[in-house]
Amino acid sequence: MGNLQRFKHRAKGFAREVYARALFHSGLHRLVNRFMPARLTILAGHCVSGPSNSALPKDMKIRAEDLERILSFLELHFELVTVGAGVRRLGSGPRRSMVALSMDDGYKDNHTLLLPLLERVGCRATVYLESAPLDERSVNWTHKFFHALDQLGPERFVERYCALSRDAQANARLAEHRNGSARAAYHLKRVLKYEVEPKERTRVVDQLFKECGGVERALCDTLYMNWEEARALDAAGVELGAHTVHHEILSRLDADGCEREIAGSKAALERGLGHPVESFAYPFGRHWDYHEPAKACAAAAGFASATNTHAGVNLPATGRMELRRIMIDEDARLHLIVAEACGGFELLRRAGLDLSE
Numbered sequence: 001m002g003n004l005q006r007f008k009h010r011a012k013g014f015a016r017e018v019y020a021r022a023l024f025h026s027g028l029h030r031l032v033n034r035f036m037p038a039r040l041t042i043l044a045g046h047c048v049s050g051p052s053n054s055a056l057p058k059d060m061k062i063r064a065e066d067l068e069r070i071l072s073f074l075e076l077h078f079e080l081v082t083v084g085a086g087v088r089r090l091g092s093g094p095r096r097s098m099v100a101l102s103m104d105d106g107y108k109d110n111h112t113l114l115l116p117l118l119e120r121v122g123c124r125a126t127v128y129l130e131s132a133p134l135d136e137r138s139v140n141w142t143h144k145f146f147h148a149l150d151q152l153g154p155e156r157f158v159e160r161y162c163a164l165s166r167d168a169q170a171n172a173r174l175a176e177h178r179n180g181s182a183r184a185a186y187h188l189k190r191v192l193k194y195e196v197e198p199k200e201r202t203r204v205v206d207q208l209f210k211e212c213g214g215v216e217r218a219l220c221d222t223l224y225m226n227w228e229e230a231r232a233l234d235a236a237g238v239e240l241g242a243h244t245v246h247h248e249i250l251s252r253l254d255a256d257g258c259e260r261e262i263a264g265s266k267a268a269l270e271r272g273l274g275h276p277v278e279s280f281a282y283p284f285g286r287h288w289d290y291h292e293p294a295k296a297c298a299a300a301a302g303f304a305s306a307t308n309t310h311a312g313v314n315l316p317a318t319g320r321m322e323l324r325r326i327m328i329d330e331d332a333r334l335h336l337i338v339a340e341a342c343g344g345f346e347l348l349r350r351a352g353l354d355l356s357e
Helices: 004-028 026-033 064-077 084-092 109-123 143-162 168-175 184-194 200-213 216-223 227-235 253-274 294-299 332-341 342-349
Strands: 040-045 079-081 098-105 127-130 239-244 279-281 306-309
Touching: 004 098, 004 332, 004 342, 026 332, 040 084, 040 332, 064 079, 064 098, 064 332, 079 084, 084 098, 084 239, 084 279, 084 306, 109 227, 127 279, 143 168, 143 184, 143 200, 143 216, 143 227, 168 184, 227 239, 227 253, 227 342, 239 253, 239 294, 253 279, 253 294, 294 306, 332 342
Parallel strands: 040 098, 079 098, 098 127, 127 239, 239 279, 279 306
Antiparallel strands: none
16 A cells, blocks of 8 residues: 555545544434435444454454444444344335344354343344354364464464465465564465465465364364354344355355355255245455355345445445445444444435545
């Protein structure tokens, strides 16, 4: 990012903060909410912070007390719904704006910590499940990467990866981020996600994971729910949606690969739950992480909606295969969430200014 881009990014962030705080602390968010068209705002997280996910990065977790505070405030001003219920009501022209909480992947804390929290607040949520952890007790490559990186540190991880990899170009890119900085994990993961051939990445990360004493079944049992826990969420009224089989970047797959991941996860969940599944979330969820074949596969599989991870609200006219979500983690700030949910950022978008991300 160049100096000018960096300046623009910081200026946009400052303007976003000032605007959101003004709406929130003045109470103007109530007025904006009343006069803007009814909408569905979807929050997207992964884990409620706890012992089972202590090794995961902070951008995948939110503290229970923070999430409860956010949901309790939102409940005063919006109808809290599941994604599936919110999408159905969008189609009939909702009279009141809605907020849905969604959590991705299907981690164990969704059962042990999230479910009791939802019961205390008196609301429901949507949990998007990868099916391979449930059916195979296997984990996607990112968790093996986190395990190896934690054991080795960035410099040693890159050294060992490059020794095992046959991809000289990717090795050179990884070497740029071996200095052990606070952002090293983010940059290394990004290179492995987008710049390394997936089969080669999986082969090398698997070997490093085993070298570091990793046992896949044990890691899965620590991190992910099993079928019994997933069915308990389902019985409690939590909507369970699909999140592919192996959490692959869909834009790197052809149409057949997308169908295996998308339709395959729907079929697996419906076998395990015994009823239809209508909601889907694209893994990682940025526009470059999925493409037209993936959208077509999601629609053909029979999903009523598919969500990404670009901020914004969803209106009756919003395309159902590209619903927007607001990411929440340990740095989530209530005033920013409320400014989006009340329609405040949408008001600016209509004037040609997008400050939401």
